[in-house]
Structure formats: structure tokens, C-alpha cells
Amino acid sequence: MNQKPDEIMEMARRRGFIWPSFEIYGGVGGFYDFGPLGAVMKNKIIQKWREFYVIREGFFEIDSPTITPEDVLRASGHVDHFVDAMVECNKCGEAFRAVDLAREQADVDIEGMSKTEMEKFLETKGVRCPECGGTLGKIFYFNAMFRTTIGPGSKRVGYLRPETAQGIFIDFKRLQRHARGKLPFGVVQIGKGYRNEVSPRQGIIRLREFTMAEAEVFFDPKNPTHPKFSKMAGEQIGLWLATDQMKNRQHITRITVEQAVNEGLVCNKLMAYYLALTKRFLLELGIPEEAIRFREQTPGQRAHYSKETWDAEVSTKRFGWVEVAGLAYRTDYDLSRHAKFSKEDLTIFYGGEKVLCHVVEPSYGIDRPFYCVLEHSYTSEGKRKLLKLKKWLAPITVGVFPLLNRDGLPEKATEIYDQLKSEGFMVEYDDSGSIGRRYARADEIGTPYCITIDHQTLVDNTLTIRDRDTAAQVRIPETELGKTLQALVQEKISFDSIGEPVKK
Template sequence: MATVNKTAHTFDKARLDALLNRRFFYAPAFEIYGGVAGLYDYGPPGSALQANLLAEWRRHFIVEEAMLELDTTVMTPAPVFEASGHVARFADWMVKDTGNGEVLRADHLVKGVLQARLDGDKEARGAAPVAAAAGADDKKKKKKVKTVAVRLEDAVVAEYESILAQLDNYSGPELGALMRTHAITNPGSGNAVGEPQQFNLMFASSIGPTGQHPGFLRPETAQGHFLNFSRLLEFNNGRVPFASAQVGRAFRNEISPRAGLIRVREFTMAEIEHFVDPLDKSHARFNEVADVELVLLDKYTQAAGQSTTRRMTIGAAVKEGVIANETLGYFVARIYAFLLHIGIDEKRLRFRQHMANEMAHYATDCWDAEIQNSVGGWTECVGCADRAAYDLTVHAARTGAALVVRQALKEPVVEERAVAEWDKKALGKTFKGDAGAVSKAVEALDEAGLMRLKGELAQGPAKIRTADGKEFALESTMLAIERKTFKTSIREFTPNVIEPSFGIGRILYCLLEHSFWSREQDVERGVLSLPTVVAPTKVLIVPLSARAEFEPLVREVSLRLRKAGIHARVDDSNTSIGKRYARNDELGTPFGVTLDFASVQNRTMTLRERDTTTQLIGSIDAVIETVIALVGGGLDWAAACGRLAAYDGVQAVEAEAEA
């Protein structure tokens, strides 16, 4: 698109919110019934914007990376999430207002109050405060943390900044201690809050008419990939690496959603599970991204109470061990490229590494693509984690399914190892129903454990503990432990998983913020400079008159554009052309074509570009060809200006006068 000064006016969130509401990008669900916090409906432009964003996501990842696409069920039986660890650990810390019982998320409360105090200090010192803190967006309940201009001691400022830099690393008890130490209360009521308690974020449900099968609405789409791993592996001819991808709905019972699309209870996710050999996490295309330079905030900087970022190339970050491996680094770079492609401001994008306490129970390394916005400051919009072999291992252990890769070796491997040979008759007679558990406990021992057991049996009975904690005495007559030589032609391993996970609603909202601006001559009416590739409508068709002779041309242009796969919209309302264009600038429509009296006589048509409002003119055929090239990405506006003549409005005026 053409370049234009979009900073003539300071960003005004109230104007953006009014535009999004008025033009029905999205709105609170069940609004006429009073609404439910954290649930939103998308209107026509919002739905189209999300669909276009997802189409680009599919092209950028699924198509270009040759991924296997899935669509798995939302309803999930409880044993799946019991095995995955979500039932025990998928939780946030909440606190209750001791006066009115209001529930607040603990880390958001600490962040909101301390940031407000720092803003008050900056105001007292004559500096501009930073953007509103997370959780301060509840207009309905007026919960915004009030900024009071009070100067703080330098040591207090440093302490607050240190706390905020490592806030995600605090445990529940540590958050409680912070609230007591710094006298943090509920800003809405002024009441004290209780000790933090864990709250599981999954929506519980049941399957079947009698509720005999407990289940949950999935909080992520990932488990569907792992449970179908064997089928995916077979589809990929038994080879790794390969990736599966899925776009779908997920549900999280957020404690206090007050930040629009940034924190909701139902949302769209786009997730990738890239299965890789644990002994080889290199990536075949890593050299293509090695020189990509990103803004990184690593875990060591945060743990030191600082938030200073540094610019590094992906190649250097992997080489120095800042990012764990090539495949993880490759996807971080691909995430970066995708976000810039759809219109995220590069200056408001960074990658932050998870600290020890905030790391998900399944992850060994994780980087968040954080996008700066006025609602939540730096907000996680994409997570990219190395999940190691956690998921496949726990589901295999729970079900007995062999979720492994069997790989033929070029050269057979010969090894000697200790094995236990049972007298099955004696084993069954002695332990009866526990015989299987006893044999599994012995087979689970490593080489050193087996040899130690052999030595104990030589001295007399030896004790073994089963997985359920029972203890049994083994006799040397029941088993013999010997070292044997084995020749192996097959290597069996559980693959590791690299997972990029996208929160589509958060990305969409940040994109709207980053695209919004106002013209000097029309401050009240905003412009959304959405890239053409994601814009809800690509072309506005504006007939100058409602006369009957315009109708065939309007139908022709509209049909030709739509047949070319271009979403075009006709605005033949009874208002000025300027107002019609302004209304569609609010919707982010990048191009507009005008059919005037010269069009009827000469088959000419003008073409307008949204951001600069400059116009070109040519034959209807030439303009349509140019629009198709512009929307398809094969032509930019500068090149279009070389293809068509500049338009000064004279031809339309002369033609109208002649008519």
C-alpha cells in the first residue's frame, strides 16, 4: 500500500471502540439479555477479517510447510485431561474481595495497582504515564485502576519495576505476600483481598444422558493431535519430522475477563504440532531464517527484575543457546514473518521467554510473541513451545497405545544388556492377581537397577515396589537376571513436539489497533489501514448516480470482480461520494472504483487508494485488471500509478455537464 502519515493524531481507544461497535466488527454476546463477560459475537466485517486472517495462516503455514490438517472434537472425556495434566495444573490464581466477594485474578490485580502507582509517580515527576495496565478496561463496572499523582521514593520505583518484570514467575503464595507487603487492595471497592487460591480454567461437562461420562470443553486443540498421532504417522509413511495443524474453538473459564477480545472465555485457536526426532532438532529450512533479527526478552533478564530487550538474529540465538534448538527458532521466525505480513506493527512486537515458574508443565522452552496494545500492554498472542515428549508419553502410559516411531537403521546395532527371565508358573502362583504389576515393576528397572536386584537375590529375598505403592518379596527361584546380546535393526523412539499456538482473537484486536488512525481534516471518523490481504472487503463500487443507465455497468463490474474471487461491495446510497468512501475507510476497504457519467459514455472508471485517497483513471477493463493484480499481490500502488493515468476530476464534471 502507499505510505501516508498516520500519526497526525494520538491514538484514541474510545474512538476505535466506537468504530468497532458502530460498524459491528464484534459485540458482546447475548447483549439484549444483559450479556455474559468474556463472550463475543463477530459481525460481518469482523467475521470476514478473521476468515481472511485464517486463510493467510493456512497459506503461510499449512500450505507452505506441507502440514497435515486436522479438525478434532471440542468435547473431550475427562481421562484425556487427567492424563495430560490439565485437571491438576491448568489453573490461575484468584483472590476474593473480603467485603463484597468479588473475584479477581491475582497477578492482574498486582500488575494493575503497581502500574497505576508508577504512572502516578511519572505524572508527579512531569512525565507521561504508560498505556493502561491489563485488567483496567471494564467500562461497565468502572473498575479502572485510578492513577493518582504521587511521587514515590526511587527505591520503591525500582522495586515495583522489578516485580512487574518478573510477575509471571511468582507462585500463588508469593503473589499473596506481595499484596500484603505493598498494601494491594481491590481498586474498585478499596477492600482487602484474601489469600490467592487456584482456579481450574476448564469448563466441566458430561457426555451421555445420565452424565456417567464426565468431560470438559477443550482449553486447547493440541490433544487431538497427540491422540491421533499413530494415524498421522501412518499417513506420513511412518516418517518424522512432520507437522499437523488445526484451527478450532477452545474454551477457558477466565476468572475476570474485562479486556475485550484480549481475554475471553470462548475463542479461536490455530495450533501446530511439529513432531521431530529428539536426537535431531535441526530444521531443513533453518538457513532461510538464520539472519532474521528479532527483539528478544530472555528469562535471565526477567529473573533479574529487568525488562531490557536485545536484538538478535535467530541464528545467533540458537547458536548461543538462548533459543533451545533450530526447529523452535525456525518457527519463532516464521511466526514473526506471519504477524508482519498481516499488518502487525514491527515496533510493537517482541518475543519473551517463559521463566521457570510460568513454564507450562509440559514445556522445556517456550517463547511468546507479545504484541503491545492499549488494553493489556505487552500481551501474549502466540506461544511457541518445545513440549518435548511429554504428551505422547503420558497418553501412551495411560492407554497402553504405542505412540512411537519405528525407524529402520542403516546399520544394525549390537548391544549387551541385562534382562529378567521369569518362571511364569512360580510368579503367578505366588502373586496371583498382582503378578502383572510385579513383572512390570521389574521390567521398568534400568540396567543398574536390574544388576542391583540380581545381587540382592543372590543374598536372599529382594523387595520390589509396584506402581501403586505395594511392596512384594521376590525369590531367586522366580526369575533369573542375565546379560544377553541383542542385535537391533529398528530404532524405536517417542518424538518430541514443537508447538506454535496462535490466539486469533488477540491478534485480530491488536491488528485493528495498529491499523487505526484519523485524518487531520476528519478526526472523528477513523481509518483502518488493514493490509489488502486481510481486509474484509477489497473493493468498494460507487456509482455516481442512481439513474437506470448506471445499473448495467454496476452489475458488470461487480460480477467481474467477484468472478475473479475479489470481495466487492456496492454502495449506491443517497449520499455524497466522499461520505461513502469515508464510511468504507472505517471498514478498512483498500480500494474503491467510481462509475460516473464518463463511464456510461466512454467506459472509463476511476480507482481510489484508501490511505492516500489518490485516484487513477482508465478503461473499465484496465482498471479491473489493475485491481485484480493489486488484490492478488502482484502489483503495488506505485506500479499501479505507472499503469493508469492520474485522475483530477475533470472528465466526470465535463461528462455530467454534457449529460
């Protein structure tokens, strides 16, 4: 990771990972398109998350509407609490987030302060309009949900969902029947969430429309543990405790998840289990361990529904520490509120008594880890620019190149290209420019393997396979290609073991 972050974004745009949305109309902040390579890679991250939570954890996946009637979000507290404290300039009329101004001009985090405390703070610190230097007016609240109406007329108000979680809580009765009364049980939802950011200036890190992957784990508050906790107990995690943050201490507590629970640093074993699982997921994406930490939100920073929240953060060059997932202990807040507002009984019979389930929620963004992975994978070695993506995560798994555009080589290469596609590989055929340039293009987008078809291929049906990270090449029989590639991508064999390197 020795590159300037700007160079990474330039590559990401040029090669079709991410593009600013609505570009030919001048663009709108807070929106990004995933291009042809980006869309494939994003879907791979989502699929890996499914592997962790749906396949291995055995959680149910649902898919509910993104448009949500106001009643639901009134019950969930979002109508009242999903707000940004704003302040308007008395002179030029521009509006700003009070928290941003305090951070920029006084270097203090005022998140969690009351309205009057914020006003007092801005006044005593002499915070002014960053545009014109004018004085600032009173604090007012701006709800960050996108508002719409359902059907014609303005009577039925709806919002684009700020989280996917509410769709799960609404279906709780049906879901717990589906779980046949077992606790704990988990439900996930993957899809778009929305936040009408005031002034998104951080590119893909602060989006107005983003993809989330959320899991709600329902459990008996008397038994807040995970059936497989013992398997995770020894996993080390790094915690930045709220108490340290409030004393302005940068200290990270490195501890096993079991100790973290025993010492009361993490509220229960379920939460601890999912902190460890989150770390494993980020490692699987290719984020190095030293770039991962869990920051405990201070009481003022926590969302209205949460009793304890840990932000999984990844260190980046461009944006500093970036929150990529939030793990919240939502207690029975959501179920009790929906029971009250809908007048449905949401308790269940469990262990001979009525129980209102509590919830631990691992909630991931997908766009932010996507960026973090790009940044941590991008390297340059001399003139070589490399995206050292995990092999499974690369949008293109294999490049197929005829050495020359004649002598029957393109025909043979096309045959191999078709064969690899029929075996399910994402393959790219490239016959333009020198072979060196083709390798360089493949390296830049992280393609782990390239196949070259040369004259010898026509003689003995062997071809060269090249490893992205070492640039080493090995000649193997065509008949072994598919099986070898599969094993390499799944990291079941090493590149060294497949044959003698070809002298260049």
C-alpha cells in the same frame, strides 16, 4: 496509529467488525461476536495462517471435537494444572485471582509462586479486598476449564478443550503413519478453545471462548532442526530474555535466529525457525516490525508441559504488550503421558531405534492479532479516517459507486458489480449519499479500491478507480478492471503504474 483506542473500538462496533455477545440480554464478559465485516477478516487471517503452515510448511490439518473426556485432560495435566490461584474476601465473599491483586496492589508478578508463598506475600504486603477493603482468606485453586457431562447423568465428565493440541496428540499413531515415518512432521488444528476466565476485563484480549491455530511439530530429539533452517538463519528477531526480566531489565536482544541458537538463547533450530516464521506471519498481517518482540517465559510462568516458551507479543496502545502466539518446547511430555494413561505404545521406529518424539508447538490466537491489526491500521489524516489494512486482508476489496442515481448509471454500475463478483471479488455496491461520503465510508473499513461509474463510462467504457491510501484516481478501460484489481491486491503492480491520475 494516532487515534484513541476507544475510537477504534467504537468504529469496530458501528461498522460490524466486532460486537459484544448476548448484547440484548445485557452481555456476558469474555465473549465477542464477529460481525459481517469482522467474520470475513477473521477468516482471511485464518486462511493466511493455513497458507503459512499447511501449504508452505506442508503440515497436515485435522479437525477434532471441542468436547473432551476427562481421561484425556487428566493425562495431559490440565485437570491438575490448568488452574488459577484464587483468594476470597473474608468480609464480602468476593473472589479474586491472587496474581491480579499482587500486580495491582504491589506491582509484583507472583505467577509461579507456591500456594504458601502467595499467602505469605499477600499478607506481608498488606493486600486487601479491592471491593470493600476486607482481609483475605487462604489461597484456593479454580480450574479454568468449562466442565460438562457427556450423555445424561453425571458419571461421564467432559470439558470444553483448553487447547486444540490434545486432539493432535491423541491421533499421533495414525498421523505418523500418514507421514510415512518421516521426521520432523507437523500437524495443525484450527478451532475454538475455552478458558473460564475469572473476571475478563480486557475486551477481546481476554476471551472465554476464542479461536486458536496450533501446530505441533514432531521431531527426533537427537536432530532438532528444520530442513529449511538455512533459509531462515539470517532473520533478525528481538528477544526479551527471562534473565533480563528477572533483573527488571527492559533490554531487548536483537539477534539473528542462527546466533540465538549458537549462543544458547533459544533451545534448538526448530524453535528458532518458528520464531522467525511467526515474525513473518505478523508482518504479513500488517503489524510493524518495531511492534513485535518475543518474550521468554520465566520458569514460574511456563505451563506444566513446557521446557522453554516464547510469547510473541505485539505492542498496542490500549492493552500494552499483548501476547498473540506462544511457542513452547513441549518435549515428549504429552506423548509420554498419553502412552502411560492410555497404555498405547506411542514410540516409533526411526533411524533403527525406538524414538518417542519431542514437540515444538507454535500456538496462535486469532482474535488477538485481529484486534492488533485493527489498532495498527487505524489512522486519521485531518478529517479522513482510514483503516490502512493490507489489501488482501480488507473485508471488502472493492466498492462500486454510480456517480448519480439516474441517466443509466445505476444499470451500468450493477453490471460491473455483478461482473466483479463473478470474478471472485468481495464487492460492495453503494449508491447512497454524496460520492465523498461513500469514499469516506469505504476508507473507514479499509476498502482498498473504489470504482466510480460516470457519464463518460457510458460513452467510452472507461471508469475511475480510486486508491484508498492516496485518494488518487485513475481512469482505466472497463475491460482491464478485473485483471488490474487482481494485480493491485496481490501487490504485483503499484497504483501509480496503472495510469495518469485524474485531476479533481
